[in-house]
Amino acid sequence: xxxxxxxxxxxSDIVLEFGAQVRTALEAxxxxxxxxxxxxxxxxxxxxxxxxxxxxxxxxxxxxxxxxGVPRTARVYVMNDLASAADxxxxxxxxxxxxxxxxxxxxxxxxxxxxxAQRFKGSPxxxxxxxxxxxxxxxAPAIAVEISSVTVEDRAQIDHMAPGIADxxxxxxxxxxxxxxxxxxxxxxx
Amino acid sequence: MTPRWRYxxxxxxxxxVAIAAIYLPILRRNIRQAAKLQQRSEEQARxxxxxxxxxxxxxxxxxxxxxxxxxxxxxxxxAVSVELPLSNDPVLRxxxxxNTLLAGxxxxxxxxxxxxxxxxxxxxxxxxxxxxxxSEALATSIPSGIQSEQMAVDSIAKTLxxxxxxxxxxxxxxxxxxxxxxAGHLDLSQAFLVNANAAIAPRAAMxxxxxxxxxxxx
Numbered sequence: 589x590x591x592x593x594x595x596x597x598x599x600s601d602i603v604l605e606f607g608a609q610v611r612t613a614l615e616a617x618x619x620x621x622x623x624x625x626x627x628x629x630x631x632x633x634x635x636x637x638x639x640x641x642x643x644x645x646x647x648x649x650x651x652x653x654x655x656x657g658v659p660r661t662a663r664v665y666v667m668n669d670l671a672s673a674a675d676x677x678x679x680x681x682x683x684x685x686x687x688x689x690x691x692x693x694x695x696x697x698x699x700x701x702x703x704x705a706q707r708f709k710g711s712p713x714x715x716x717x718x719x720x721x722x723x724x725x726x727x728a729p730a731i732a733v734e735i736s737s738v739t740v741e742d743r744a745q746i747d748h749m750a751p752g753i754a755d756x757x758x759x760x761x762x763x764x765x766x767x768x769x770x771x772x773x774x775x776x777x778x
Numbered sequence: 779m780t781p782r783w784r785y786x787x788x789x790x791x792x793x794x795v796a797i798a799a800i801y802l803p804i805l806r807r808n809i810r811q812a813a814k815l816q817q818r819s820e821e822q823a824r825x826x827x828x829x830x831x832x833x834x835x836x837x838x839x840x841x842x843x844x845x846x847x848x849x850x851x852x853x854x855x856x857a858v859s860v861e862l863p864l865s866n867d868p869v870l871r872x873x874x875x876x877n878t879l880l881a882g883x884x885x886x887x888x889x890x891x892x893x894x895x896x897x898x899x900x901x902x903x904x905x906x907x908x909x910x911x912x913s914e915a916l917a918t919s920i921p922s923g924i925q926s927e928q929m930a931v932d933s934i935a936k937t938l939x940x941x942x943x944x945x946x947x948x949x950x951x952x953x954x955x956x957x958x959x960x961a962g963h964l965d966l967s968q969a970f971l972v973n974a975n976a977a978i979a980p981r982a983a984m985x986x987x988x989x990x991x992x993x994x995x996x
């Protein structure tokens with residue numbers, strides 16, 4: 589599951605610990621947090637999106653540890669622009685669920701990116717775009733945070749980043765809250 | 779049955795169980811190895827059928843633009859001009875530039891795709907959709923992560939955009955199969971937009987078979 593470093597560092601183990609710290613930081617900002625993965629479970633992309641899409645007024649954050657990149661930096665990704673499918677029912681097509689939320693995702697990403705750049709020298713201050721599979725089916729403002737990297741010799745180097753990452757995500761989400769006008773019903777366009 | 783025969787029978791049964799206990803794990807290991815070997819042979823056979831792309835020296839030498847990592851650690855690519863004899867046939871031309879891209883730059887640190895990855899087949903549909911089928915190494919040997927996976931796909935897409943104007947979209951297959959992600963992050967289930975302004979083949983051609991196939995044009 590995921591990236592693996594030469595020192596035996598596994599992405600899946602680290603993100604779980606980062607996730608716990610992000611949860612604490614978000615709850616301290618008054619957010620209710622639903623984690624899509626517990627323990628060694630490995631839900632599918634669609635299962636994770638289904639959990640997020642069932643919430644009203646949610647934001648979605650997916651954490652990753654890369655096996656490349658400058659150690660002790662972090663980047664925020666949002667989905668590339670997706671063509672919105674015209675749908676007579678007004679419902680959002682599952683395979684392009686992110687389409688109506690791309691600009692909101694970018695605003696959320698910019699808030700978090702700016703904080704990460706302050707905290708971790710060398711991290712980009714602007715949000716990057718990529719075709720991240722997990723983001724495509726998520727009907728909410730959604731970002732992927734990628735941390736570099738599992739290739740460090742000493743795992744403590746990554747572990748030390750966790751509080752800063754958690755704080756940047758939580759403060760970024762709090763700054764984004766006033767911008768986010770929540771649709772009246774789940775599945776509606778923002 | 780006499781007690782003596784019973785002892786012989788029990789002894790024979792015990793021996794049979796002991797032999798089975800020793801032999802079964804060996805048998806299981808042999809079966810696993812044979813399956814692996816067969817899988818490797820299939821991959822090898824496909825590579826031998828598809829590689830190398832014929833380079834015709836009589837093709838005009840043109841400056842092809844290949845996209846490798848810029849070396850800036852920020853996931854950006856930079857174009858490198860390489861003089862190559864390139865075919866006018868879009869499928870052959872695509873194979874030539876992609877194989878050069880896979881061979882890698884002079885500075886191996888700037889590679890965007892794993893050195894053992896191979897292009898198995900390339901198809902171009904009349905609507906400008908290119909289907910590039912890569913060996914499993916593209917997915918299994920690439921450093922995992924959004925940035926590295928995005929760089930690999932961008933370098934392929936940009937190289938096609940710069941050198942094969944007929945390609946409008948790019949669909950990537952791994953060992954002939956449609957896969958959800960490249961190495962756990964980047965979405966390969968959809969086609970990537972390469973060149974929205976490329977000309978589409980006349981409508982009459984759309985009803986036919988693909989313009990050309992990888993196996994047929996080598």
